[in-house]
Amino acid sequence: MGPERMFRPLFRGRVADMDEPKDDWKRAQGFDPSEPGIFDNVDQAAIDAADARGMADHAAGRTISNTAVIRWLTDYINGNKRPRPQPGE
Numbered sequence: 001m002g003p004e005r006m007f008r009p010l011f012r013g014r015v016a017d018m019d020e021p022k023d024d025w026k027r028a029q030g031f032d033p034s035e036p037g038i039f040d041n042v043d044q045a046a047i048d049a050a051d052a053r054g055m056a057d058h059a060a061g062r063t064i065s066n067t068a069v070i071r072w073l074t075d076y077i078n079g080n081k082r083p084r085p086q087p088g089e
Contacts, residue, residue, distance in 0.1 A: 061087060064087055064088075064089055069085060
């Protein structure tokens with residue numbers, strides 16, 4: 001006995017319909033699956049430029065250590081309002 005016959009009384013449709021995604025809500029919102037997503041078009045030049053700026057900031061000491069940020073956030077959450085950490089800390 002195949003699944004079509006077993007489940008027909010329960011679902012009154014093709015069993016394959018259960019496996020197909022129901023994308024009507026996406027189409028109603030203007031979603032087109034043939035359009036590229038926001039992460040499909042990668043601008044490698046922009047990524048490389050951002051990496052170069054970040055590396056230059058790090059080399060020049062214009063960064064704040066994770067330890068300093070965690071210390072500041074912990075104090076802030078506990079009600080001790082301190083000035084935010086400065087680059088080089």
